[in-house]
Amino acid sequence: MKKVLVLYYSQSGQLRSVVESFVSKIDSSSVKVDIKEIKPVLPYPYPWSFYEFFDEFPTAAHMDGCDVYELEDLEDDYDLIILGYTIWFLAPSTPIVGFMKSQQAKKLFKNRPVITLIACRDMWVMAQEKVKKLLKAVDAKLIDNVALSDQGKGIYSFATTPRWLLSGKKDAFWFFPPAGILQSDIDAASRFGERLNFALRNDLEKRGKPLLKNLGAVSVNGKLIASEVVATRSFYIWGKIIKFCGEKKSFPRKVAITVYAVFLALMVFTLVPINLIVRKIINTFQKEKLVELEKNMRNQVVDE
Numbered sequence: 001m002k003k004v005l006v007l008y009y010s011q012s013g014q015l016r017s018v019v020e021s022f023v024s025k026i027d028s029s030s031v032k033v034d035i036k037e038i039k040p041v042l043p044y045p046y047p048w049s050f051y052e053f054f055d056e057f058p059t060a061a062h063m064d065g066c067d068v069y070e071l072e073d074l075e076d077d078y079d080l081i082i083l084g085y086t087i088w089f090l091a092p093s094t095p096i097v098g099f100m101k102s103q104q105a106k107k108l109f110k111n112r113p114v115i116t117l118i119a120c121r122d123m124w125v126m127a128q129e130k131v132k133k134l135l136k137a138v139d140a141k142l143i144d145n146v147a148l149s150d151q152g153k154g155i156y157s158f159a160t161t162p163r164w165l166l167s168g169k170k171d172a173f174w175f176f177p178p179a180g181i182l183q184s185d186i187d188a189a190s191r192f193g194e195r196l197n198f199a200l201r202n203d204l205e206k207r208g209k210p211l212l213k214n215l216g217a218v219s220v221n222g223k224l225i226a227s228e229v230v231a232t233r234s235f236y237i238w239g240k241i242i243k244f245c246g247e248k249k250s251f252p253r254k255v256a257i258t259v260y261a262v263f264l265a266l267m268v269f270t271l272v273p274i275n276l277i278v279r280k281i282i283n284t285f286q287k288e289k290l291v292e293l294e295k296n297m298r299n300q301v302v303d304e
């Protein structure tokens, strides 16, 4: 009997639904699936208040992690580990970082094939690069990646996702679609587990090659990569400044967070639309060149 471990941390339950759908068609007569939720010692709020949300930003951007409870009732030697994570400020969520830095992760992941499973708004490329480093540090072998992102891509989810995270409201409003991943996309994640049946039966996970090819496991938005690179650098610097201003919840840090939030809002409401317009203009003149560039980027990100 093959053994698969699925790890995740989810606040609203969205990633949990993705995980449940993913494993729903795994054949339980030949594969034992253990699903374990990572639990931070100090639970995170959901929905978040404005200051709690931005207070988390330096920790997430600098990948400091947090203390998490040790997982119980685990097997010693899993054939495959599926690491489900969400993105916080272009990095893996803090509880996931905390777990990956734990002694338990070192033992559990050593020489194990891993599939990462991301559920986020739509900016996950830089976070996945960071997860690759965390996996390397525990000697795990990343063999594949699945990434699901929110409906109403790009500009709409700049409004719908923060509204959801700060109020808990996911419904459609005005001309905006509902927040979060489409239910049909979540349901369709079962195709990945279904594919694993064949792979595990034939020991394909041991070859260190991707198992989920041609299933639409990831779609990289090439246009977002440049923004992610710039934003990651900016997050790192601003994270340092905010940390320097004081401990979490302190008054000077609140002042720094307010300044940063205003800066971020200005960026989103000015640079993002300007960027979109400029890109549209460039697109019309350099369409073929851009398609080629995007194709190269996609290969780099997915095939590494």
Ligand SMILES: Cc1cc2nc3c(=O)[nH]c(=O)nc-3n(C[C@H](O)[C@H](O)[C@H](O)COP(=O)(O)O)c2cc1C
Pocket (backbone or CB within 6 Å): 009, 010, 011, 012, 013, 014, 015, 016, 053, 056, 086, 087, 088, 089, 090, 091, 119, 120, 121, 122, 123, 124, 161, 165
């Ligand atoms: C503090 C915080 C920061 C986030 N930053 C990002 C981000 O940079 N990129 C992104 O695509 N999604 C981001 N999200 C959205 C999450 O990745 C995820 O879609 C959402 O929190 C729902 O996940 P859940 O299953 O934990 O409820 C962020 C969420 C939180 C709470």
